[in-house]
Amino acid sequence: MIEAGTQEKGDALVIIEESDKREVLVESKIMAIYGEAIRKTVEEVTAGLVAKITVKDYGALDWVIRARLEAAIRKFKEGVKE
Amino acid sequence: MPINAVGREVPSEINGQRFKPFAGDGKTPPEGRRAGSLIRMAPKGRSKIVNSLEEVIKKVGLEDGMTISFHHHLRNGDFVVNMVMRTIEKMGFKNIRLFPTALFPVHEPLVPMLKSGVIRRIEGSMNGPVGEATSYGAMRETAVLRSHSGRVRAVESGEVHIDVAFIAAPTADPYGNLNGVDGPSACGPLAYAMVDAYHADHVVAITDHLVPYPAHPISIYQQNVDYVVPVDKIGDPKGIMSGTLRITTSPSRLKIARYALEVIDRVALKPGFSFQAGAGGISLAVTKFLGDLMRKRGIKASFINGGVTKYVVDMLHEGLVDVVLDGQAFDLDAVKSLKEDANHIETPLAMYGNPYSSGGIVNMLDAGVLGATEVDIDFNVNVNTHSDGLLLHGIGGHQEVAAGSALTIITVPLYRYRVPVVRERVTTVTTPGEVVDVVVTEYGIAINPKRDDIIEAMRGSKVPIWDIQDLQKKAYQICGKPEEPKTTDDIIAAILWRDGTIIDVVYKVKKS
Incomplete structure (x- = not known):
């Protein structure tokens, strides 16, 4: 399991765990007004990754979510290589 | 349901009581005589x-x-x-x-x-x-x-x-x-x-x-x-009591305060001017910066209406302002000053800004700086609900300060975390755009087009001046366009304008 990001307001925490099947969980304080946008970004950036992906959003801008996802994916892939 | 003067559909009855739709500030004249209380007689003793x-x-x-x-x-x-x-x-x-x-x-x-x-x-x-x-x-x-x-x-x-x-x-x-x-x-x-x-x-x-x-x-x-x-x-x-309230340390919030100060300086600042203070982080910064500017220029204010804090009391003690009018004290310095200073006066709320009276303090204000949860391209302001539709705040004195003050400034960040503050349409109208003059953000200001005098006064300023629609587009560009709040048709609250007309209603939010 790896993590990227923080639980600060305006940031997002991304957790990726090894799994046989792809599973995506998204939580956000602003789910009601940005839920679809956040899900779309998560699906797009993590496309093809077979793992359990959890995104806890604390009101992060889309760029921040993308950056945290990208960092998490790189960390996860490095970890797999080892 | 009738459509009111800010384009909102509002009921004519709430809890079985009749209410008129908002028609514009000062457009609904009062009727009748003042109500009284039961006449009592104290027992002996x-x-x-x-x-x-x-x-x-x-x-x-x-x-x-x-x-x-x-x-x-x-x-x-x-x-x-x-x-x-x-x-x-x-x-x-x-x-x-x-x-x-x-x-x-x-x-x-x-x-x-x-x-x-x-x-x-x-x-x-x-x-x-x-x-x-x-x-x-x-x-x-x-x-x-x-x-x-x-x-x-x-x-x-x-x-x-x-x-x-x-x-x-x-x-x-x-x-x-x-x-x-x-x-x-x-x-x-x-x-x-x-x-x-x-x-x-x-x-x-x-x-x-x-x-x-x-x-x-x-x-x-x-x-x-x-x-x-x-x-x-x-x-x-x-x-x-709050402890000593802290001025914001956020660079972007301080920028908002400096832009607001420049608007006050160019539009309202003159010997004997008056000012509405508040306790929000940006508002405190404006009060502090205004005091510094007045000291530098040798300008003295006639009164500050508060929302009284240490920053206001310091200005009173320094002689930067003649009188403090006090409807609410936020810290112990304010309480102590109210007790000790003869020119710090407690004012009944009936004196504040009731439109159906022989005149309130707000009618004597030269400048008022107010906050908001949302502002829209018609300069309408929301202070009651969040963008997800939840009713989380009261109106306070927002309406009367905006309606009464000669210059009404709304200080807001362009967006909070991911939520745009400058929007196409506010979730709830608390205060209509007709009484709002300038919206100040960290990206610059937008001036209500009907205030030619302010547009003129700001000419040559280094403060970026935006069309409010462009500010809104900028906010959406950064945050993405928000979805509409998930609400039902059930009205859970009516928001009244200060004259008792319905300016908007709040709908029940669906549990996610």
Whole structure:
């Protein structure tokens, strides 16, 4: 399991765990007004990754979510290589 | 349902009472005569002390369905609302209409009383959990929100009749003279409670600081107070008084304050000018920077209307302002100054900005700086709901300051975290764009196109000037376009303009 990001307001925490099947969980304080946008970004950036992906959003801008996802994916892939 | 002057569809009846749609500020003339209270005669004797809440509730003859009121000078440190309501619940009363000036997170214990029917509805500001519960449908009837002055108007006009006013009194004598400047729960003025003391059928003071007759100074006078109930503690000083309020340290918020200062400087700053202060982080910064600028320029203000804080008191002591008018004190420096300084004056809320009166303080203001949860491209302002539709804040004095002040500035970040503050359409209209002059963000300012004089005054300024629609587009470009709040067709609250017309309604939010 790896993590990227923080639980600060305006940031997002991304957790990726090894799994046989792809599973995506998204939580956000602003789910009601940005839920679809956040899900779309998560699906797009993590496309093809077979793992359990959890995104806890604390009101992060889309760029921040993308950056945290990208960092998490790189960390996860490095970890797999080892 | 009729469409009002800000384009919102509003009902003509709330809880069986008729209300007119908002027609524009000053467009709905008053009618009738002022309402009165029950004429009482004090029994013989030199003390009005009653030793328990239960006993006093029996004495005033409380009945199911009656209206009871409270003030919020003790803010999030208040014990009195919960104490009285628990007693009322225990005594088995139902269907009470609660008419506080405002409720805070500390009043969360009222939520089960909404569900059980002890309280049928609340007419007042609901900051935090009570508002949130109401948004999800906890209240049996519809909430009604009024501004500070709108509440005074409602009482004076008879729109709301108070059966019993329960007044938290930081200092009281046994014959009912009250003040807020002394005692362990000192809060400063008792401005919010004055209209209740004059107009309620029965008035009960609740105190934790009983002093020999006569208490002094006197904010609420004995001839209006029927009973005095001593209790251990009326509040927690930590929740009543903020510590020394901190000026924002965020670079973007400080930029907003500097831009606002430049607008005030170019439009309103002159010897003898007047200013509305507040306690928000940006507002404090504006007050502080304004003091610095006045010192540099050798300009003195005639008065500051507060929202009084240490920063305002410092300006008074330094002689940068002649008089402080005080409806609410935020820190201990403000309380001490109210007690000691002759030119720091407690003002009843009836003097603040009631449009149906012979004139309020707000009519004498040159500049007012206000906050918002949202602003839209018509300059409409929302201070009540968040963008997800939840009702989480009261109106405060927002409407009257905006309507009265010669220059009304709204200071807001362009977006908070991911949520755009400058939007196509505010979730709820609290204050109409017609009384808003300048929106100030960290990206620059937008001036209401009908204020040619301000547009002219800002010519040559280094402050970026935007069309409000471009500011909104910028916000959406950064945040993405937000979805509409997930609400149902059920109206959970009516937002009244200060003249008692309906400016907007709040809908029930679906639980996700």
